């Protein structure tokens with residue numbers, strides 16, 4: 324059984340999750356959240372009767388800070404960190420990862436993500452596409468699923484798929500939307516990853532932002548359509564060389580209108596969506612997609 328741990332990112336519920344699975348060989352964790360929410364993670368673990376040192380295996384969907392930013396702290400406590408081959412070197416030596424994020428987040432880095440330290444090689448385990456791991460009675464299969472990030476893995480545990488960001492962001496009663504931060508957004512790869520997920524025939528998708536969803540076909544179809552729509556919306560702005568500063572408020576309006584048209588009208592929920600998936604970041608990510616393509 325998969326348990327959702329709410330990391331209370333920026334003091335808000337239902338924004339960033341980690342996931343706990345209790346195996347016959349002890350608890351394992353999927354995602355760590357950022358280091359800024361490490362205290363929340365410890366509290367959540369404690370409520371289940373565990374300390375960080377009880378976690379010997381941590382499976383990351385990708386190395387973005389909101390998913391993997393506390394992995395180094397768990398590695399220090401003894402955990403092995405399972406990561407995509409393209410994410411491995413950035414966790415070992417996170418300087419580049421930190422500095423490139425700093426170009427985006429600037430003076431908000433520590434507030435948002437805390438800090439990061441390198442993870443020793445011997446604590447990192449590179450995962451091949453389709454590779455299966457057996458921890459006690461649990462089987463965990465890692466599926467390379469690029470599109471949101473080139474270093475993305477969706478983890479299958481029985482009939483559940485822990486999707487990271489490849490299956491989008493969907494909070495509470497809200498709709499699913501695609502998070503499109505720079506630098507890896509690739510629409511065609513993403514759609515292929517969605518097709519892979521469709522073929523797995525799982526019963527539940529677990530989204531890091533946020534929680535469990537069972538209407539899988541509808542969810543994936545909606546996500547695919549919105550991904551295509553966002554990319555098409557952005558294309559003329561790219562072609563006309565529009566300034567990102569001018570595009571961002573227009574895109575924000577587009578996103579908010581779409582949420583509102585689909586029943587997300589509650590201000591708190593709109594804010595959770597923005598915290599989990601900032602609109603301005605998708606502008607940068609989608610522009611970059613078109614730039615690479617041209």
Ligand SMILES: [Zn+2]
Nearest residue numbers: 385387472488
């Ligand atoms: Zn991400």
